[in-house]
Amino acid sequence: MSPKKTMRNIKGVALVLTGLLLAAPAAYAEDEVKTLPFADNAGNTVSVQRGARDFMAYCSGCHSLKYLRYNRIGQDLGISDDLLKQNLIFSGVKVGEPIVSAIPAKSAEDWFGRVPPDLSLETKARSPEWVYSYLMGFYLxxxxxxxxxxxxxxxxxMPAVLGELQGWQVKVEEGKGEHQEGLPLKLAQPGSMTPEEYQAFVTDLTNFMVYAAEPNAKDRVSTGWNVMFYLIFLLLPLTYFLKKEFWRDVH
Ligand code: HEC
Incomplete structure (x- = not known):
């Protein structure tokens, strides 16, 4: 192949690739429903505690959090071993065990056609907004x-395991009928919670999952501040005296 022809080929390929790159996000964005706004707050210990309780009650039957141990939650959220055993551990395992769902993968596959994924890193893999929106987004x-x-x-x-609480939503066509929270959904049959209560419930769950994805977040922030403190208050005076020492003979 002549160099000229090769050049033309390269240019052609580059053009097609650029086109693909530009078109892909547009095509993706088109059928993607916008996520609801959600400001996660894993620093709100009370919300994370409630989320932990609700996760164990409603989700841990199918989903594991295999990187998190029960007593780590206890330490971080100020829950004693006894309270952990009474309120959070339904599978009878020890407090030092990781949170592993009781459901065997094979049965899950038979029942749901898919194994419920481990949710340890879910809020990082998707995003807190996505998880919150997903839990708001079930419809008949x-x-x-x-x-x-x-x-x-x-x-x-996944079955709509929170349907009894949220109520049952139906889809309404884009731009038609009343929309809920900006979503093309309408509550057809109320659940045992009001929409506000359900939003608060899902907020707690999502906050807990944000915490679960990074139980060290709090330590990391405080280590960061310790380092800053050290740098400013110890090294700065030292640098100053060193400078003075160096320049003493010059002046
Ligand atoms: C009865 C079993 C079951 C229960 C209980 C359950 N899930 Fe699921 N969940 C599934 C299955 C199966 C999937 C896979 C769905 C798919 O890929 O289509 C799933 C998927 C998910 C996903 C999406 C994962 C992803 O990124 O693709 C999230 C988030 C999730 N579940 C959160 C929860 C939360 C929070 C609870 C508790 C309120 C819960 N689930 C309770 C079975 C369950």
Missing amino acids: DSSRPFGVNNLYLANVA
Whole structure:
């Protein structure tokens, strides 16, 4: 191949690649539903405590948090071993064990068609906004095995385990009918919670999952401040005296 031709080929490939790169996000953005705004607050210990309790009650049957041990939660959130055993550990394991779901992968696959993923790093893999929105986004869809679908995970394999609390939503066409929270959904049948209560419930759950993805976050921040403190208050005077020492003979 002549150098000229090779050059032309390279240019052609570059052009196609650029086109693909430009087109891909646009195509992706088109069928993606915007996530709801959510300001995570894993520093709110009370919210994270409630989220931990609710996660154990409603989610840990199917999902594990395999990088997190029960007593680590206890230490971080100020929950004693006894309270952990009474309120958070349903599987009868010891407080030093990681949170592993009781459901065998094979049965899960048979029941749901998909193994419920470990959620340790979920808020990092997706985002806190996405997780919050996903938990808000279930709606009735009779074409699905569990009768529900999700705005953020098309053809979702997870049953709407919080449906009794949230109530049952139906999809309304974009731009038609009343919309809820900016989502194309309408509450068709109320649940045991009001929409505000449910939002608070899902906020706690998401805060807990943000904490679970990085239990060290608090330590990291305080280590950061310690380092800053050290640098400013110890090294600065030292540098100053060193400078004085160096310049003494010059002046
Ligand atoms: C009955 C079993 C079951 C229970 C209980 C359950 N889930 Fe799930 N969950 C699943 C399955 C199965 C999937 C996989 C869905 C898919 O990929 O279509 C899933 C997926 C998810 C995902 C999306 C993962 C991803 O990024 O693709 C999140 C987030 C999630 N679940 C959160 C929760 C939370 C929070 C709770 C508790 C309120 C919960 N789940 C309770 C079975 C369950």
